[in-house]
Amino acid sequence: MIDKTVHMGLLLDFYGQLLTEKQRLYFALYHQDDLSLGEIAEQYGITRQAVYDIIRRSENILLDLEAKLGLEKRYAKQREKLETVQTRLEALAEGQLGEITGRAADELMALEQLIAEVIQEF
Amino acid sequence: MIDKTVHMGLLLDFYGQLLTEKQRLYFALYHQDDLSLGEIAEQYGITRQAVYDIIRRSENILLDLEAKLGLEKRYAKQREKLETVQTRLEALAEGQLGEITGRAADELMALEQLIAEVIQEF
Numbered sequence: 001m002i003d004k005t006v007h008m009g010l011l012l013d014f015y016g017q018l019l020t021e022k023q024r025l026y027f028a029l030y031h032q033d034d035l036s037l038g039e040i041a042e043q044y045g046i047t048r049q050a051v052y053d054i055i056r057r058s059e060n061i062l063l064d065l066e067a068k069l070g071l072e073k074r075y076a077k078q079r080e081k082l083e084t085v086q087t088r089l090e091a092l093a094e095g096q097l098g099e100i101t102g103r104a105a106d107e108l109m110a111l112e113q114l115i116a117e118v119i120q121e122f
Numbered sequence: 123m124i125d126k127t128v129h130m131g132l133l134l135d136f137y138g139q140l141l142t143e144k145q146r147l148y149f150a151l152y153h154q155d156d157l158s159l160g161e162i163a164e165q166y167g168i169t170r171q172a173v174y175d176i177i178r179r180s181e182n183i184l185l186d187l188e189a190k191l192g193l194e195k196r197y198a199k200q201r202e203k204l205e206t207v208q209t210r211l212e213a214l215a216e217g218q219l220g221e222i223t224g225r226a227a228d229e230l231m232a233l234e235q236l237i238a239e240v241i242q243e244f
Contacts, residue, residue: 017190068139098226
């Protein structure tokens with residue numbers, strides 16, 4: 001079970017450019033910066049209800065996009081596999097399955113680094 | 123420079139669920155199955171112009187989504203890196219950087235296979 005803040009952050013990361021600027025802003029203030037509806041309302045001089053409606057609408061748009069395109073799910077699966085590869089490369093480089101030395105060991109560490117970069121960029 | 127059919131196929135793969143069923147169908151017939159506008163028109167009993175309009179509109183929707191979300195670009199970059207990892211794992215397994223035998227060699231081949239699966243699933 002993925003944490004709600006992380007979940008909403010990933011949805012915003014994947015699909016946020018399809019929201020309006022205002023939707024993206026209020027959504028991020030609420031779900032990422034942890035401001036309350038009241039705090040956002042005060043800061044932007046609108047009613048708490050209006051803030052609530054905009055955030056709720058944004059959530060629905062993002063959840064609908066995920067239901068249709070499934071990017072979060074798709075890439076969670078891939079990230080998991082790549083993390084497995086990373087762990088196993090590390091075990092190899094550490095010689096847990098037989099001694100590997102010199103250039104081959106360096107190469108394994110370089111590959112582990114490359115996989116880490118790909119995971120980072122998801 | 124990526125081939126136009128491949129490019130359109132990737133866009134359809136990433137964002138096709140945001141098109142209507144009809145848009146998706148005509149787009150695929152034209153760009154993937156290589157039917158002509160006239161052939162599609164005849165098959166579905168509508169004008170060639172109507173087919174053209176639907177396909178053009180679908181292209182615009184998909185290109186706009188790619189401009190905003192950039193998934194094709196993002197994953198082309200990652201695919202490239204993973205293919206590099208794959209090639210280098212292969213070189214390692216073949217002992218090009220020093221002899222690797224037994225369980226370590228098997229493990230390298232297994233990891234190569236895992237990376238291939240991730241690439242396949244993009």
